[in-house]
Amino acid sequence: MAESEPEQEPEAETAGDAEPQVVExxxxxxxxxxxxxxxxxxxxxxxxxxxxxxxxxxxxxxxxxxxxxxxxxxxxxxxxxxxxxxxxxxxxxxxxxxxxxxxxxxxxxxxxxxxxxxxxxxxxxxxxxxxxxxxxxxxxxxxxxxxxxxxxxxxxxxxxxxxxxxxxxxxxxxxxxxxxxxxxxxxxxxxxxxxxxxxxxxxxxxxxxxxxxxxxEEAYTIPFGSADVKREGEDVTVVTLGLHVHRALEAAAELADDGIDAEVIDLRTLVPLDTETVRESVAKTGHLVVVDEDYRSYGVTGEIIASVAEDRLADLEGVERVAVPDVPLPYSRPMENEVIPGAEDVAAAVRSVRSTESGAE
CATH class of the missing domain: 3.40.50.970 (Thiamin diphosphate (ThDP)-binding fold, Pyr/PP domains)
Structure with a gap:
């Protein structure tokens, strides 16, 4: 798997032969x-x-x-x-x-x-x-x-x-x-x-x-199309972006207490899409959960699963997706909390996919 971009220090502008000073x-x-x-x-x-x-x-x-x-x-x-x-x-x-x-x-x-x-x-x-x-x-x-x-x-x-x-x-x-x-x-x-x-x-x-x-403090760039593995794991691949990176990491910490080692991938960009990092992870774990705050139908979750299935179908032992149901977002706080996936929904999907030997949802 390619090295994650955030681990690389950016080059700083310096004068003469002075050593670069990266201030964080x-x-x-x-x-x-x-x-x-x-x-x-x-x-x-x-x-x-x-x-x-x-x-x-x-x-x-x-x-x-x-x-x-x-x-x-x-x-x-x-x-x-x-x-x-x-x-x-x-x-x-x-x-x-x-x-x-x-x-x-x-x-x-x-x-x-x-x-x-x-x-x-x-x-x-x-x-x-x-x-x-x-x-x-x-x-x-x-x-x-x-x-x-x-x-x-x-x-x-x-x-x-x-x-x-x-x-x-x-x-x-x-x-x-x-x-x-x-x-x-x-x-x-x-x-x-x-x-x-x-x-x-x-x-x-x-x-x-x-x-x-x-x-x-220095300027640096992160290339588009470069997903970041926020947490490495061996048992299941969780692919997500935005807010749900943090909810997936919260779920992964909870799952670790149960002996389930989840790998969390932050896509960072959708266009271009880093399918290679996802596919390599699935080849290792055999299980895929895709989490998104967008609507479930015709969206990111389906695209990620399809991109893996096209190239790594034989590696997939189980797959789940977690997304917003196809309804307008409610104003009511309890109702909004119900439709937007939380860490508990991610954890439940991981447990489900781990209990499934083959096939997709």
């Missing part, structure tokens, strides 16, 4: 994202950020906190509540050589501006015969667990990954958030950067243990 601090995911954005804005005047409540307010999930003070309203721009207009403006700016970052406050709002995202941002390079590129980042908050009902609580990873032309990034830790953001801004293709609001580390929405990690 514990950062929340929001601070790590802002640090990467600020660095790229200092390095390239063509990088700017636009969205609703991203300037004076600093982003409702602290996604731009502090950037206005350094870069001003010309480069940190609040926009009217017209997603179609400003996403379209970002596409045009990108095609003219700028590198915009456009924030869609909630991924649920994609319906308002899907023509700009899918028929313009994702397709214009292809439709123009590569005479234009669209080097822009679409950032957006995803996920439930804070009772904001059906129109503000979806993840929709699979929706964007299903549509060709866009790279799709889903960080789960501060370290990954910074490295993936650097890579996203520098990429010459459109990137959808989906951050889970529960992982951002904002005061009014406490994060679980795990997303706040040591982060180097």
């Amino acid at each position: 601090r514990d950062l929340t995911m929001s601070r790590a994202m802002v640090e990467a954005i600020a660095h790229e804005m200092r390095e390239d005047e063509e990088v700017f950020y636009m969205g609703e409540d991203v300037a004076d307010y600093g982003g409702i999930f602290d996604s731009t906190e502090g950037l206005l003070e350094e870069f001003g309203h010309d480069r940190i721009m609040d926009v009217p509540i017209s997603e179609t207009a400003y996403i379209g403006a970002a596409v045009g700016a990108a095609q003219e050589g700028m590198r915009p970052i456009a924030e869609l406050m909630f991924v649920d709002f994609f319906g308002v501006c899907m023509d700009q995202i899918y028929n313009q941002m994702a397709k214009n390079t292809y439709m123009s015969g590569a005479s234009v590129s669209v080097p822009m980042v679409l950032t957006t908050a995803v996920g439930g667990t804070y009772n904001d009902a059906a129109q503000h609580s979806q993840t929709l990873y699979g929706t964007f990954a299903h549509l060709p032309g866009m790279k799709v990034v889903v960080p789960s830790t501060a370290y990954d958030a910074k490295g993936l953001m650097h890579n996203a801004i520098r990429d010459d293709d459109p990137v959808v950067y989906m951050f889970h609001k529960r992982l951002m580390g904002i005061g009014w929405m406490p994060a679980p243990d795990g997303p706040k990690t040591p982060v180097p």
Whole structure:
């Protein structure tokens, strides 16, 4: 299995023959994202950020906190509540050589501006015969667990990954958030950067243990299409992303007390997708559980299972998937907790798959 990217120290800029000094601090995911954005804005005047409540307010999930003070309203721009207009403006700016970052406050709002995202941002390079590129980042908050009902609580990873032309990034830790953001801004293709609001580390929405990690001050990139093995194990492979990386790790700790050694893989990006790391893990464990906060049908869980079955079907002794049922996300806290998988659901799926000698669900 390939070595995990977070274990590699980034190169620091040094003067003369001085030894590189890598300074790490514990950062929340929001601070790590802002640090990467600020660095790229200092390095390239063509990088700017636009969205609703991203300037004076600093982003409702602290996604731009502090950037206005350094870069001003010309480069940190609040926009009217017209997603179609400003996403379209970002596409045009990108095609003219700028590198915009456009924030869609909630991924649920994609319906308002899907023509700009899918028929313009994702397709214009292809439709123009590569005479234009669209080097822009679409950032957006995803996920439930804070009772904001059906129109503000979806993840929709699979929706964007299903549509060709866009790279799709889903960080789960501060370290990954910074490295993936650097890579996203520098990429010459459109990137959808989906951050889970529960992982951002904002005061009014406490994060679980795990997303706040040591982060180097220096700039570094994490390549797209490079999954990370967050926990090695021998008995079962658990594949997931975003918030559910931490819920899977919690389940793995519980399962270890019962003598079940779970390997937890964080996909980090859906497009491109690192199927090789998943397949190698399944070849070792023989059992696969895929966990996702997106809807169960036609989504990420099915795609991962299919990609393994196409190449490693003989290795599979059992498979389970854990996802949100095909219902709108409820406002009621008990009902929302019922439909969004928890660590106990992951643990139950692992126990089930371990008791199944062959076949899929």
